[in-house]
Amino acid sequence: MPTAAALNEPQQARAIETRRKLLTAARDALMECGYHGATTTEVARRAGVSQGALFRHFPSKAALLSGALEFISEDVLSRFLHDFSETLPEEDFVAAGVEAAWAALDQPQTSALLEILIASRTDPKLRELIRPASMRFYERIYTALDQFAPPFLERPRMTSLLWLMLDMMQGRFLANLAVRDEGFNRLQRELLIRVVRAQLDETAGDPC
Amino acid sequence: MPTAAALNEPQQARAIETRRKLLTAARDALMECGYHGATTTEVARRAGVSQGALFRHFPSKAALLSGALEFISEDVLSRFLHDFSETLPEEDFVAAGVEAAWAALDQPQTSALLEILIASRTDPKLRELIRPASMRFYERIYTALDQFAPPFLERPRMTSLLWLMLDMMQGRFLANLAVRDEGFNRLQRELLIRVVRAQLDETAGDPC
DNA sequence: AAAAAAAGCGACTGATCGCTTTTTTTATGA
Protein backbone atom coordinates (compact mmCIF):
# COMPACT_ATOMS: atom_id res chain seq x y z
CA MET A 1 0.00 0.00 0.00
CA PRO A 2 1.69 3.19 -1.15
CA THR A 3 1.60 6.17 1.16
CA ALA A 4 -0.21 9.38 0.34
CA ALA A 5 3.17 11.07 -0.06
CA ALA A 6 4.28 8.49 -2.61
CA LEU A 7 1.12 9.21 -4.59
CA ASN A 8 1.89 12.92 -4.53
CA GLU A 9 -1.20 13.52 -2.49
CA PRO A 10 -1.22 16.38 0.00
CA GLN A 11 -0.79 15.67 3.68
CA GLN A 12 -1.79 18.91 5.29
CA ALA A 13 -5.40 19.41 6.28
CA ARG A 14 -5.78 22.61 4.32
CA ALA A 15 -4.30 21.10 1.18
CA ILE A 16 -6.53 18.04 1.44
CA GLU A 17 -9.53 20.31 1.72
CA THR A 18 -8.42 22.38 -1.27
CA ARG A 19 -7.96 19.24 -3.34
CA ARG A 20 -11.43 18.10 -2.43
CA LYS A 21 -12.89 21.47 -3.32
CA LEU A 22 -11.14 21.38 -6.69
CA LEU A 23 -12.47 17.91 -7.49
CA THR A 24 -16.06 18.71 -6.62
CA ALA A 25 -15.75 21.98 -8.53
CA ALA A 26 -14.43 20.09 -11.56
CA ARG A 27 -17.31 17.63 -11.31
CA ASP A 28 -19.90 20.39 -11.04
CA ALA A 29 -18.37 22.41 -13.86
CA LEU A 30 -18.41 19.35 -16.13
CA MET A 31 -22.01 18.63 -15.15
CA GLU A 32 -23.26 22.13 -15.74
CA CYS A 33 -20.98 23.50 -18.46
CA GLY A 34 -19.62 20.41 -20.20
CA TYR A 35 -16.03 19.79 -21.13
CA HIS A 36 -15.95 22.98 -23.13
CA GLY A 37 -17.08 25.08 -20.20
CA ALA A 38 -15.03 23.30 -17.55
CA THR A 39 -11.96 25.48 -17.97
CA THR A 40 -9.24 25.63 -15.35
CA THR A 41 -10.25 29.21 -14.68
CA GLU A 42 -13.87 28.21 -14.10
CA VAL A 43 -12.97 25.27 -11.89
CA ALA A 44 -10.67 27.40 -9.74
CA ARG A 45 -13.37 30.05 -9.49
CA ARG A 46 -15.96 27.50 -8.35
CA ALA A 47 -13.54 25.99 -5.85
CA GLY A 48 -12.84 29.43 -4.45
CA VAL A 49 -9.08 29.15 -4.95
CA SER A 50 -6.63 30.72 -7.33
CA GLN A 51 -5.66 29.19 -10.64
CA GLY A 52 -2.12 28.89 -9.31
CA ALA A 53 -3.38 26.71 -6.46
CA LEU A 54 -5.14 24.45 -8.96
CA PHE A 55 -1.94 23.83 -10.88
CA ARG A 56 -0.05 23.17 -7.66
CA HIS A 57 -2.37 20.22 -6.98
CA PHE A 58 -2.80 19.03 -10.56
CA PRO A 59 0.05 19.42 -13.06
CA SER A 60 -2.34 19.68 -16.02
CA LYS A 61 -6.00 19.91 -16.89
CA ALA A 62 -5.91 16.25 -17.89
CA ALA A 63 -4.66 15.32 -14.42
CA LEU A 64 -7.49 17.32 -12.86
CA LEU A 65 -10.10 15.58 -15.00
CA SER A 66 -8.57 12.20 -14.29
CA GLY A 67 -8.81 12.96 -10.60
CA ALA A 68 -12.42 13.99 -11.07
CA LEU A 69 -13.20 10.74 -12.86
CA GLU A 70 -11.83 8.75 -9.95
CA PHE A 71 -13.70 10.94 -7.48
CA ILE A 72 -17.02 10.49 -9.26
CA SER A 73 -16.73 6.79 -10.04
CA GLU A 74 -15.87 6.16 -6.40
CA ASP A 75 -19.18 7.75 -5.49
CA VAL A 76 -21.17 5.90 -8.15
CA LEU A 77 -19.67 2.60 -7.12
CA SER A 78 -20.15 3.02 -3.41
CA ARG A 79 -23.75 4.05 -4.01
CA PHE A 80 -24.34 0.94 -6.08
CA LEU A 81 -22.60 -1.36 -3.63
CA HIS A 82 -24.47 0.11 -0.70
CA ASP A 83 -27.88 -0.32 -2.36
CA PHE A 84 -27.09 -3.70 -3.79
CA SER A 85 -25.57 -5.19 -0.64
CA GLU A 86 -28.76 -4.37 1.21
CA THR A 87 -30.56 -6.93 -0.91
CA LEU A 88 -31.78 -9.82 1.17
CA PRO A 89 -31.01 -13.33 -0.11
CA GLU A 90 -34.66 -14.12 -0.62
CA GLU A 91 -35.23 -10.98 -2.69
CA ASP A 92 -35.18 -10.78 -6.46
CA PHE A 93 -31.51 -10.62 -7.23
CA VAL A 94 -31.87 -9.33 -10.78
CA ALA A 95 -34.38 -6.60 -10.05
CA ALA A 96 -32.30 -5.40 -7.12
CA GLY A 97 -29.16 -5.25 -9.26
CA VAL A 98 -30.85 -3.37 -12.09
CA GLU A 99 -32.54 -0.90 -9.79
CA ALA A 100 -29.37 -0.29 -7.78
CA ALA A 101 -27.30 0.21 -10.91
CA TRP A 102 -29.89 2.54 -12.39
CA ALA A 103 -30.12 4.57 -9.19
CA ALA A 104 -26.34 4.89 -9.12
CA LEU A 105 -26.06 5.89 -12.78
CA ASP A 106 -29.16 8.05 -13.20
CA GLN A 107 -27.62 11.14 -11.64
CA PRO A 108 -26.27 14.42 -12.97
CA GLN A 109 -22.69 13.51 -12.13
CA THR A 110 -22.82 10.67 -14.65
CA SER A 111 -22.83 13.38 -17.30
CA ALA A 112 -19.48 14.51 -15.97
CA LEU A 113 -18.20 10.96 -16.29
CA LEU A 114 -19.41 10.88 -19.87
CA GLU A 115 -17.76 14.19 -20.68
CA ILE A 116 -14.42 12.84 -19.51
CA LEU A 117 -14.83 9.54 -21.33
CA ILE A 118 -15.70 11.24 -24.61
CA ALA A 119 -12.87 13.75 -24.26
CA SER A 120 -10.39 10.98 -23.54
CA ARG A 121 -11.12 9.40 -26.91
CA THR A 122 -9.17 12.13 -28.67
CA ASP A 123 -6.84 13.20 -25.86
CA PRO A 124 -3.99 10.66 -25.50
CA LYS A 125 -2.71 12.25 -22.30
CA LEU A 126 -6.11 12.06 -20.61
CA ARG A 127 -6.68 8.59 -22.01
CA GLU A 128 -3.55 7.24 -20.38
CA LEU A 129 -4.27 8.98 -17.10
CA ILE A 130 -7.78 7.59 -16.68
CA ARG A 131 -6.94 4.03 -17.75
CA PRO A 132 -5.97 2.68 -14.29
CA ALA A 133 -9.02 4.24 -12.65
CA SER A 134 -11.34 2.81 -15.30
CA MET A 135 -9.88 -0.68 -14.93
CA ARG A 136 -10.19 -0.54 -11.16
CA PHE A 137 -13.82 0.54 -11.56
CA TYR A 138 -14.84 -2.49 -13.60
CA GLU A 139 -12.74 -4.85 -11.49
CA ARG A 140 -14.72 -3.79 -8.46
CA ILE A 141 -18.01 -4.43 -10.22
CA TYR A 142 -16.89 -7.94 -11.11
CA THR A 143 -15.78 -8.51 -7.52
CA ALA A 144 -19.14 -7.38 -6.22
CA LEU A 145 -20.89 -9.65 -8.67
CA ASP A 146 -18.82 -12.66 -7.61
CA GLN A 147 -19.70 -11.86 -4.06
CA PHE A 148 -23.44 -11.48 -4.43
CA ALA A 149 -24.46 -13.38 -7.52
CA PRO A 150 -25.98 -16.83 -7.26
CA PRO A 151 -23.26 -19.37 -7.91
CA PHE A 152 -25.02 -21.40 -10.60
CA LEU A 153 -23.70 -19.26 -13.47
CA GLU A 154 -20.23 -19.60 -14.92
CA ARG A 155 -18.22 -16.42 -15.32
CA PRO A 156 -18.44 -15.78 -19.11
CA ARG A 157 -22.22 -16.07 -19.14
CA MET A 158 -22.42 -13.76 -16.13
CA THR A 159 -20.15 -11.23 -17.82
CA SER A 160 -22.32 -11.29 -20.89
CA LEU A 161 -25.49 -10.60 -18.95
CA LEU A 162 -23.78 -7.96 -16.82
CA TRP A 163 -22.69 -6.09 -19.91
CA LEU A 164 -26.12 -6.35 -21.47
CA MET A 165 -27.39 -4.50 -18.43
CA LEU A 166 -24.58 -1.96 -18.35
CA ASP A 167 -24.80 -1.24 -22.07
CA MET A 168 -28.55 -0.87 -22.02
CA MET A 169 -28.42 1.50 -19.08
CA GLN A 170 -25.61 3.57 -20.56
CA GLY A 171 -27.60 3.78 -23.78
CA ARG A 172 -30.70 4.79 -21.86
CA PHE A 173 -28.72 7.51 -20.15
CA LEU A 174 -27.59 8.81 -23.55
CA ALA A 175 -31.13 8.75 -24.91
CA ASN A 176 -32.27 10.68 -21.84
CA LEU A 177 -29.97 13.53 -22.83
CA ALA A 178 -32.28 14.24 -25.77
CA VAL A 179 -35.66 13.23 -24.38
CA ARG A 180 -36.37 12.21 -20.82
CA ASP A 181 -39.50 10.16 -20.18
CA GLU A 182 -39.63 8.79 -16.67
CA GLY A 183 -42.44 6.36 -17.44
CA PHE A 184 -40.66 4.94 -20.44
CA ASN A 185 -37.44 4.59 -18.44
CA ARG A 186 -39.31 2.52 -15.90
CA LEU A 187 -40.85 0.42 -18.64
CA GLN A 188 -37.46 -0.29 -20.16
CA ARG A 189 -35.98 -1.18 -16.78
CA GLU A 190 -38.77 -3.68 -16.22
CA LEU A 191 -38.24 -5.11 -19.67
CA LEU A 192 -34.54 -5.49 -18.92
CA ILE A 193 -35.31 -7.27 -15.67
CA ARG A 194 -37.66 -9.70 -17.41
CA VAL A 195 -35.11 -10.31 -20.13
CA VAL A 196 -32.24 -11.03 -17.77
CA ARG A 197 -34.39 -13.21 -15.58
CA ALA A 198 -35.50 -15.21 -18.61
CA GLN A 199 -31.90 -15.70 -19.66
CA LEU A 200 -30.96 -16.87 -16.19
CA ASP A 201 -33.84 -19.34 -16.05
CA GLU A 202 -32.89 -20.70 -19.43
CA THR A 203 -29.26 -21.17 -18.46
CA ALA A 204 -30.12 -22.69 -15.13
CA GLY A 205 -31.37 -25.67 -17.07
CA ASP A 206 -35.11 -25.29 -16.89
CA PRO A 207 -36.25 -26.42 -20.35
CA CYS A 208 -39.97 -26.53 -20.62
CA MET B 1 -41.38 21.48 -50.08
CA PRO B 2 -39.23 24.58 -49.49
CA THR B 3 -36.75 25.49 -52.18
CA ALA B 4 -32.99 25.39 -51.62
CA ALA B 5 -32.95 29.17 -51.72
CA ALA B 6 -35.55 29.38 -48.98
CA LEU B 7 -33.33 27.14 -46.83
CA ASN B 8 -30.38 29.44 -47.44
CA GLU B 9 -28.64 26.68 -49.29
CA PRO B 10 -26.26 27.60 -52.11
CA GLN B 11 -27.34 27.12 -55.67
CA GLN B 12 -24.12 27.48 -57.60
CA ALA B 13 -22.11 24.38 -58.28
CA ARG B 14 -18.92 25.69 -56.67
CA ALA B 15 -20.71 26.77 -53.50
CA ILE B 16 -22.49 23.44 -53.23
CA GLU B 17 -19.16 21.70 -53.49
CA THR B 18 -17.61 23.97 -50.85
CA ARG B 19 -20.48 23.25 -48.50
CA ARG B 20 -20.02 19.53 -48.99
CA LYS B 21 -16.28 19.81 -48.36
CA LEU B 22 -16.94 21.74 -45.16
CA LEU B 23 -19.40 19.15 -43.88
CA THR B 24 -17.12 16.18 -44.54
CA ALA B 25 -14.23 18.13 -43.04
CA ALA B 26 -16.29 18.84 -39.94
CA ARG B 27 -17.23 15.17 -39.67
CA ASP B 28 -13.62 14.06 -40.04
CA ALA B 29 -12.32 16.64 -37.60
CA LEU B 30 -14.89 15.55 -35.00
CA MET B 31 -13.98 11.92 -35.59
CA GLU B 32 -10.24 12.41 -35.30
CA CYS B 33 -9.87 15.36 -32.96
CA GLY B 34 -13.11 15.44 -30.98
CA TYR B 35 -15.22 18.49 -30.29
CA HIS B 36 -12.28 20.23 -28.67
CA GLY B 37 -10.08 19.75 -31.72
CA ALA B 38 -12.76 20.44 -34.31
CA THR B 39 -12.23 24.19 -34.38
CA THR B 40 -13.48 26.33 -37.21
CA THR B 41 -9.86 26.95 -38.19
CA GLU B 42 -9.15 23.23 -38.38
CA VAL B 43 -12.33 22.44 -40.31
CA ALA B 44 -11.59 25.17 -42.85
CA ARG B 45 -8.02 23.90 -43.20
CA ARG B 46 -9.21 20.33 -43.83
CA ALA B 47 -11.80 21.51 -46.32
CA GLY B 48 -9.12 23.47 -48.14
CA VAL B 49 -11.02 26.74 -47.91
CA SER B 50 -10.58 29.90 -45.91
CA GLN B 51 -12.16 30.48 -42.54
CA GLY B 52 -14.14 33.31 -44.07
CA ALA B 53 -15.68 30.91 -46.57
CA LEU B 54 -16.76 28.67 -43.71
CA PHE B 55 -18.66 31.48 -42.05
CA ARG B 56 -20.28 32.41 -45.34
CA HIS B 57 -21.91 28.98 -45.47
CA PHE B 58 -22.58 28.55 -41.76
CA PRO B 59 -23.37 31.55 -39.57
CA SER B 60 -21.87 29.92 -36.46
CA LYS B 61 -19.92 26.91 -35.33
CA ALA B 62 -23.14 25.49 -33.89
CA ALA B 63 -24.77 25.76 -37.32
CA LEU B 64 -21.81 23.95 -38.86
CA LEU B 65 -22.04 21.13 -36.33
CA SER B 66 -25.78 20.91 -36.76
CA GLY B 67 -25.25 20.57 -40.49
CA ALA B 68 -22.67 17.88 -39.85
CA LEU B 69 -25.10 15.98 -37.64
CA GLU B 70 -27.69 15.98 -40.39
CA PHE B 71 -25.08 14.99 -42.95
CA ILE B 72 -23.86 12.04 -40.88
CA SER B 73 -27.22 10.79 -39.69
CA GLU B 74 -28.43 10.84 -43.27
CA ASP B 75 -25.60 8.48 -44.11
CA VAL B 76 -26.18 6.22 -41.12
CA LEU B 77 -29.88 6.00 -41.84
CA SER B 78 -29.55 5.29 -45.54
CA ARG B 79 -26.98 2.61 -44.79
CA PHE B 80 -29.35 0.99 -42.32
CA LEU B 81 -32.37 1.25 -44.60
CA HIS B 82 -30.43 -0.15 -47.53
CA ASP B 83 -29.17 -3.16 -45.59
CA PHE B 84 -32.44 -3.76 -43.82
CA SER B 85 -34.67 -3.43 -46.88
CA GLU B 86 -32.65 -6.15 -48.57
CA THR B 87 -33.98 -8.60 -46.02
CA LEU B 88 -36.18 -11.18 -47.64
CA PRO B 89 -39.55 -11.90 -46.00
CA GLU B 90 -38.55 -15.44 -45.12
CA GLU B 91 -35.35 -14.32 -43.40
CA ASP B 92 -34.91 -13.74 -39.70
CA PHE B 93 -36.37 -10.31 -39.25
CA VAL B 94 -34.79 -9.63 -35.85
CA ALA B 95 -31.28 -10.75 -36.72
CA ALA B 96 -31.35 -8.73 -39.93
CA GLY B 97 -32.46 -5.63 -38.06
CA VAL B 98 -29.82 -5.94 -35.35
CA GLU B 99 -27.03 -6.65 -37.80
CA ALA B 100 -28.05 -3.82 -40.11
CA ALA B 101 -28.30 -1.37 -37.22
CA TRP B 102 -24.95 -2.47 -35.84
CA ALA B 103 -23.28 -2.18 -39.23
CA ALA B 104 -24.70 1.30 -39.63
CA LEU B 105 -23.65 2.44 -36.15
CA ASP B 106 -20.32 0.69 -35.74
CA GLN B 107 -18.36 3.22 -37.75
CA PRO B 108 -15.95 6.01 -36.94
CA GLN B 109 -18.42 8.70 -37.94
CA THR B 110 -20.71 7.66 -35.10
CA SER B 111 -18.10 9.15 -32.79
CA ALA B 112 -18.72 12.46 -34.50
CA LEU B 113 -22.44 12.10 -33.82
CA LEU B 114 -21.68 11.40 -30.19
CA GLU B 115 -19.41 14.44 -29.92
CA ILE B 116 -22.20 16.66 -31.19
CA LEU B 117 -24.83 15.07 -28.94
CA ILE B 118 -22.68 15.45 -25.84
CA ALA B 119 -21.74 19.01 -26.69
CA SER B 120 -25.38 19.90 -27.26
CA ARG B 121 -26.19 18.97 -23.68
CA THR B 122 -24.53 22.14 -22.41
CA ASP B 123 -24.84 24.33 -25.51
CA PRO B 124 -28.41 25.68 -25.79
CA LYS B 125 -27.82 27.12 -29.24
CA LEU B 126 -26.57 23.82 -30.64
CA ARG B 127 -29.31 21.96 -28.80
CA GLU B 128 -32.02 23.96 -30.51
CA LEU B 129 -30.38 23.67 -33.90
CA ILE B 130 -30.08 19.89 -33.87
CA ARG B 131 -33.55 19.21 -32.47
CA PRO B 132 -35.42 19.06 -35.79
CA ALA B 133 -32.77 16.84 -37.38
CA SER B 134 -32.84 14.46 -34.41
CA MET B 135 -36.61 14.20 -34.48
CA ARG B 136 -36.62 13.52 -38.20
CA PHE B 137 -34.01 10.81 -37.65
CA TYR B 138 -36.11 8.84 -35.19
CA GLU B 139 -39.30 9.42 -37.17
CA ARG B 140 -37.70 7.75 -40.15
CA ILE B 141 -36.67 4.76 -38.06
CA TYR B 142 -40.24 4.35 -36.85
CA THR B 143 -41.50 4.63 -40.41
CA ALA B 144 -39.08 1.97 -41.58
CA LEU B 145 -40.16 -0.27 -38.76
CA ASP B 146 -43.83 0.14 -39.60
CA GLN B 147 -43.00 -0.73 -43.15
CA PHE B 148 -40.95 -3.84 -42.56
CA ALA B 149 -41.96 -5.21 -39.21
CA PRO B 150 -44.40 -8.07 -38.95
CA PRO B 151 -47.82 -6.66 -38.18
CA PHE B 152 -48.63 -8.80 -35.16
CA LEU B 153 -47.10 -6.35 -32.65
CA GLU B 154 -48.83 -3.28 -31.40
CA ARG B 155 -46.86 -0.03 -31.53
CA PRO B 156 -45.94 0.50 -27.84
CA ARG B 157 -44.49 -2.99 -27.51
CA MET B 158 -42.55 -2.51 -30.74
CA THR B 159 -41.20 0.82 -29.52
CA SER B 160 -40.06 -0.78 -26.31
CA LEU B 161 -38.15 -3.53 -28.09
CA LEU B 162 -36.72 -1.10 -30.64
CA TRP B 163 -35.31 1.06 -27.89
CA LEU B 164 -33.92 -1.91 -26.05
CA MET B 165 -31.91 -2.60 -29.18
CA LEU B 166 -30.92 1.00 -29.78
CA ASP B 167 -29.90 1.57 -26.16
CA MET B 168 -27.91 -1.62 -25.98
CA MET B 169 -26.04 -0.81 -29.17
CA GLN B 170 -25.36 2.78 -28.15
CA GLY B 171 -24.03 1.50 -24.86
CA ARG B 172 -21.88 -1.07 -26.64
CA PHE B 173 -20.48 1.69 -28.80
CA LEU B 174 -19.59 3.67 -25.69
CA ALA B 175 -17.94 0.68 -24.07
CA ASN B 176 -15.94 0.14 -27.25
CA LEU B 177 -14.36 3.55 -26.79
CA ALA B 178 -12.45 2.17 -23.82
CA VAL B 179 -11.95 -1.46 -24.79
CA ARG B 180 -12.80 -2.95 -28.15
CA ASP B 181 -13.28 -6.72 -28.30
CA GLU B 182 -14.70 -7.86 -31.62
CA GLY B 183 -15.54 -11.33 -30.36
CA PHE B 184 -17.38 -10.02 -27.35
CA ASN B 185 -19.28 -7.53 -29.52
CA ARG B 186 -20.49 -10.42 -31.66
CA LEU B 187 -21.45 -12.39 -28.57
CA GLN B 188 -23.51 -9.50 -27.25
CA ARG B 189 -25.20 -8.98 -30.57
CA GLU B 190 -26.23 -12.62 -30.64
CA LEU B 191 -27.48 -12.35 -27.08
CA LEU B 192 -29.54 -9.34 -28.06
CA ILE B 193 -31.01 -11.19 -31.02
CA ARG B 194 -31.99 -14.15 -28.83
CA VAL B 195 -33.49 -11.82 -26.26
CA VAL B 196 -35.60 -9.85 -28.71
CA ARG B 197 -36.73 -13.00 -30.48
CA ALA B 198 -37.79 -14.51 -27.16
CA GLN B 199 -39.78 -11.39 -26.33
CA LEU B 200 -41.49 -11.47 -29.70
CA ASP B 201 -42.40 -15.13 -29.35
CA GLU B 202 -43.81 -14.48 -25.93
CA THR B 203 -45.91 -11.56 -27.12
CA ALA B 204 -47.08 -13.37 -30.23
CA GLY B 205 -49.07 -15.62 -27.93
CA ASP B 206 -47.10 -18.82 -28.24
CA PRO B 207 -47.26 -20.18 -24.69
CA CYS B 208 -45.58 -23.56 -24.42
C1' DA C 1 11.70 31.25 18.03
C1' DA C 2 14.29 30.47 13.79
C1' DA C 3 14.50 28.03 9.62
C1' DA C 4 12.54 25.33 6.10
C1' DA C 5 8.93 23.50 3.50
C1' DA C 6 4.30 23.53 1.74
C1' DA C 7 0.39 25.94 0.03
C1' DG C 8 -1.77 29.69 -2.05
C1' DC C 9 -2.06 33.98 -4.69
C1' DG C 10 -2.85 36.80 -8.81
C1' DA C 11 -0.87 38.96 -12.64
C1' DC C 12 0.94 37.52 -16.86
C1' DT C 13 2.24 34.81 -21.35
C1' DG C 14 1.85 33.19 -26.08
C1' DA C 15 -1.39 30.75 -28.57
C1' DT C 16 -5.77 30.10 -30.28
C1' DC C 17 -10.65 30.55 -30.11
C1' DG C 18 -15.19 32.01 -32.73
C1' DC C 19 -16.30 35.43 -35.53
C1' DT C 20 -16.13 40.01 -38.46
C1' DT C 21 -14.54 43.06 -41.91
C1' DT C 22 -12.25 44.16 -46.02
C1' DT C 23 -10.46 42.94 -50.30
C1' DT C 24 -9.96 40.00 -54.32
C1' DT C 25 -11.55 36.45 -57.48
C1' DT C 26 -15.04 34.12 -60.12
C1' DA C 27 -19.33 33.27 -62.44
C1' DT C 28 -23.34 35.04 -64.89
C1' DG C 29 -26.85 37.65 -67.57
C1' DA C 30 -27.60 41.64 -70.66
Added chain:
DNA sequence: TCATAAAAAAAGCGATCAGTCGCTTTTTTT
Protein backbone atom coordinates in the same frame (compact mmCIF):
# COMPACT_ATOMS: atom_id res chain seq x y z
C1' DT D 1 -17.77 42.69 -73.35
C1' DC D 2 -18.78 44.52 -69.38
C1' DA D 3 -21.51 45.44 -65.11
C1' DT D 4 -22.93 43.04 -61.11
C1' DA D 5 -23.44 40.03 -57.49
C1' DA D 6 -22.02 35.80 -55.35
C1' DA D 7 -18.11 33.31 -53.42
C1' DA D 8 -13.73 32.91 -51.48
C1' DA D 9 -9.49 34.77 -49.48
C1' DA D 10 -6.94 37.56 -46.36
C1' DA D 11 -6.39 40.12 -42.50
C1' DG D 12 -7.76 41.28 -38.14
C1' DC D 13 -10.98 41.58 -33.81
C1' DG D 14 -11.58 41.03 -28.68
C1' DA D 15 -11.87 37.27 -25.58
C1' DT D 16 -10.23 33.39 -23.41
C1' DC D 17 -7.50 29.32 -23.10
C1' DA D 18 -3.94 26.23 -20.42
C1' DG D 19 -0.15 27.03 -18.03
C1' DT D 20 3.88 29.92 -15.57
C1' DC D 21 6.21 32.79 -12.33
C1' DG D 22 7.66 35.67 -8.57
C1' DC D 23 6.02 36.38 -4.38
C1' DT D 24 3.39 36.02 0.27
C1' DT D 25 1.22 33.37 3.79
C1' DT D 26 0.67 29.31 6.49
C1' DT D 27 2.28 25.15 8.53
C1' DT D 28 5.77 21.96 10.07
C1' DT D 29 10.33 20.95 11.63
C1' DT D 30 14.42 21.99 14.06
